[in-house]
Amino acid sequence: MISRIANLVTAWDGLWLILTVIAGVGLLGYVGVTWLIYLVGEGRYLFTAAVSALLLVSVSGVLLRIQAAQIAVLGGAVICGTAFLMGYGNALLP
Secondary structure, eight states: OHHHHHHHHHHHHHHHHHHHHHHHHHHHHHHHHHHHHHHHHHTOHHHHHHHHHHHHHHHHHHHTTOHHHHHHHHHHHHHHHHHHHHTOGGGTOO
8 A cells, every 4th residue: 555655746746847847848938028029129139049049959959868957957948837837927028
């Protein structure tokens, strides 16, 4: 009985970890797209192109399993998730 409960809790823990990472990456994407829309609205097209290229390179690095890119993107996702959960989401948005 105890082993079944331990297996269930372990499965839930893994599921929550995956959901947290997905939510954090989603929030990171939301912040990135919001900044891109803001920069286009301000007429800063060269800076917008540079930021979007940086975002594409970092996401491509994660998909290629480059360790530094994984750390950077997941670190950014943790920061975004923590800021939004603590109510400081406006600090990240333009």
